[in-house]
Amino acid sequence: MKFKSIFIIFNIFTVFFLLIIVFLPLFILDADFAGGFWRSAWPLGAVLVLALAVLDIFYALNSKLYRLLEREDWPALADYLESKVIRKGRYSPRLVRLLANTYLVMSDSGAVMSLENKTALARPSLIEKNALIFGAARILGGDTAGAAAFFSVRLDKGALKGGDALWVRWYYGFSLLLSRQFNKAAALFKVLVFESSDALIAGLSAYFLSDTLRKNAEDPLDCKEAAEEGRKRIRESLKTAAGWRKEISRIETEIHAAILRKYLIEAGNWLFEAG
Numbered sequence: 506m507k508f509k510s511i512f513i514i515f516n517i518f519t520v521f522f523l524l525i526i527v528f529l530p531l532f533i534l535d536a537d538f539a540g541g542f543w544r545s546a547w548p549l550g551a552v553l554v555l556a557l558a559v560l561d562i563f564y565a566l567n568s569k570l571y572r573l574l575e576r577e578d579w580p581a582l583a584d585y586l587e588s589k590v591i592r593k594g595r596y597s598p599r600l601v602r603l604l605a606n607t608y609l610v611m612s613d614s615g616a617v618m619s620l621e622n623k624t625a626l627a628r629p630s631l632i633e634k635n636a637l638i639f640g641a642a643r644i645l646g647g648d649t650a651g652a653a654a655f656f657s658v659r660l661d662k663g664a665l666k667g668g669d670a671l672w673v674r675w676y677y678g679f680s681l682l683l684s685r686q687f688n689k690a691a692a693l694f695k696v697l698v699f700e701s702s703d704a705l706i707a708g709l710s711a712y713f714l715s716d717t718l719r720k721n722a723e724d725p726l727d728c729k730e731a732a733e734e735g736r737k738r739i740r741e742s743l744k745t746a747a748g749w750r751k752e753i754s755r756i757e758t759e760i761h762a763a764i765l766r767k768y769l770i771e772a773g774n775w776l777f778e779a780g
Contacts, residue, residue, distance in 0.1 A: 515557075515560065516557065516561070519553055519556070519557045520557075523553055523554070569585060570582075570585065570586075573585060579607055579610050579611050580611070582607050583604065583607045583608065583611065583613075583616075586600060586603060586604040586607060587604065590604050590620075591620075591623060594627065596623075596624055596627040596628045596631065598631055598634065601620070601624055601628070601631050601635065602631075602635055602638065604620060605617050605620055605621075605635060605638045605639065605642070606638065606760040608620065608642070609638065609641065609642060609645065609760050609761075609763070610760065612645065614642040614643070614645045614646030615646065617638070617639060617642035618639075618642060618643075618646070621639045621642075633659060636655075636656070636659045636669070636673055637669060637672055637673065637676065637759070637761045638760065638761055639655065640652050640655045640656050640659075640673070640676055640680075640761075641676070641760070641761040641764055643655055643680075644676075644679075644680065644683065644764060645764065649680050649683035649684040650680075650684045652676070652680040652683075652684075653677060653680035653681050653684055653686070655680075656673055656674075656676050656677035656680055657677055659673055660673060660674060660677060668703060671697075671701060671702070671703050671706055672703075672706065672761075674693070674697065674706075675697060675701075675706045675709065675710065676761075677693065678690045678693035678694050678697065678710070679713075681693065682713060682717060682718065685721075687717075687718055687721040687722040687723075688722050688723055688724075690713070690718060690722075691714060691718045691722040691724065691727075691728055694710035694711075694713055694714050694718065694731075695710075695714065695727070695728075695731045697710040698710045698711050698714065698731050698732070698734065698735035698738070699731075699734070699735070699738075704739055704742055704743055704749070704752050705752050705753065705755075705756065705769070707735055707738065707739060708735070708736075708739045708749065708752075708772050708773075708776055709765070709768060709769070709772050710735060711731070711732045711733075711734075711735025711736050711738075711739065711772075711776070712732070712768070712771065712772035712775050712776070713768075714728045714729070714731050714732035714735065715728070715729065715732035715733070715736070715775065716775075719732065736775070736776050739776050740776065740777065745777065746773055746774075746776075746777040749772075749773040749776060749777060750773065753769050753773070
């Protein structure tokens, strides 16, 4: 559903509810009771009016942004966001993340790196909070060694919480694999196979251990055994390929997941193949 439609529907429902508060007491209560009801209910009405006004103002101020998103006009969106972030210096978490994502959709890793450099000067904390995006840009740009270095210094950063911290660990291992540091990648993926609470991270780790790392690392037998144990763990947890696809749906809106789409499909086929 389009952003404009959502706001229109919200406005209609809010106004309708306000009309109910105002007029319904006249039909079911006498004048004295209706007056008492209005006196007790006016704070709720005031809150609804205020919420409606705030949301309408917010939409009015961001209507161009929503129109560009709906049209998927990425060059125009990038230019609009650049005027806000870079030229006007509004390095807010929302705008920086959206601009970086827009560059990635356009496959412009160089622009992401430029944004990272500017953000590091203006608001350094946003680099850590968007580590997956900035690190993914290095991978897409072919700088796998740089990506490994970028992720390595962020493995234990406090700004990364929960799932993002796990994915930073995984992308560090993935960067090591892509830069042909197979033994280091295998060591990390073996840990993630058994310790990760995220099924996708554990499953992807097991898949790469069974394939690329088994063929290239110094301990192919250990890689194979860890991969099979990881596959067993995922099959017991998710049961079916449908369960794996459901897990994928959790991150498919994340732009960094675009790098993994092919591998997520291949890993699912391997994890739940017959036998």
